[in-house]
Amino acid sequence: GPKVLQIPSHQIIDMGQMVTLNCDPVSNHLYFYWYKQILGQQMEFLVNFYNGKVMEKSKLFKDQFSVERPDGSYFTLKIQPTALEDSAVYFCASSPRDRVEQYFGPGTRLTVL
Amino acid sequence: SQLAEENSWALSVHEGESVTVNCSYKTSITALQWYRQKSGKGPAQLILIRSNEREKRNGRLRATLDTSSQSSSLSITATRCEDTAVYFCATNTGNYKYVFGAGTRLKVIA
Numbered sequence: 001g002p003k004v005l006q007i008p009s010h011q012i013i014d015m016g017q018m019v020t021l022n023c024d025p026v027s028n029h030l031y032f033y034w035y036k037q038i039l040g041q042q043m044e045f046l047v048n049f050y051n052g053k054v055m056e057k058s059k060l061f062k063d064q065f066s067v068e069r070p071d072g073s074y075f076t077l078k079i080q081p082t083a084l085e086d087s088a089v090y091f092c093a094s095s096p097r098d099r100v101e102q103y104f105g106p107g108t109r110l111t112v113l
Numbered sequence: 114s115q116l117a118e119e120n121s122w123a124l125s126v127h128e129g130e131s132v133t134v135n136c137s138y139k140t141s142i143t144a145l146q147w148y149r150q151k152s153g154k155g156p157a158q159l160i161l162i163r164s165n166e167r168e169k170r171n172g173r174l175r176a177t178l179d180t181s182s183q184s185s186s187l188s189i190t191a192t193r194c195e196d197t198a199v200y201f202c203a204t205n206t207g208n209y210k211y212v213f214g215a216g217t218r219l220k221v222i223a
């Protein structure tokens with residue numbers, strides 16, 4: 001089936017540093033998402049991005065978070081500065097035009113020390 | 114508030130048996146997806162069932178949707194050890210996100 005790729009698979013950084021998580025969505029998809037999953041807990045929606053804009057975001061999408069997809073390249077999630085509670089697995093997903101289906105990447109495990 | 118939830122936290126079956134995971138939700142939806150997530154991996158889509166559909170199959174998997182009771186089920190027949198995973202239902206209310214339940218942990222014992 002369609003594949004979403006995420007780079008890197010693991011990232012360890014010190015609290016206060018900046019981190020950028022990269023997502024390579026399915027090539028003809030138009031909607032892009034980030035979700036956060038703390039170990040053993042449910043997947044929680046962070047943000048949806050379409051046509052260069054954030055369409056919807058949750059309370060978890062703090063002011064330190066930002067997303068972009070410059071020139072159709074990677075869809076990125078930037079956290080600046082990071083906090084200890086940002087430690088989690090971050091999943092990227094993408095959807096085609098009708099937004100009904102979502103395909104997920106394998107996740108990036110972020111550890112903030 | 115949680116809009117989708119699976120009704121069992123964990124299930125255990127022996128290989129070859131059938132199992133059903135149930136999910137309930139609290140608002141009208143346009144679609145519901147069942148996902149499987151294995152340890153250390155991202156969610157893999159199993160079945161997408163739209164609000165105007167009542168049943169969908171994919172190999173050994175069968176999903177049902179009852180919009181009147183706002184519930185869905187995922188049945189797996191002839192289970193295998195590799196079916197061991199967390200099974201999520203996720204609901205789409207027509208906006209820009211899916212809301213996930215906490216998941217049901219299924220263990221298939223050889």
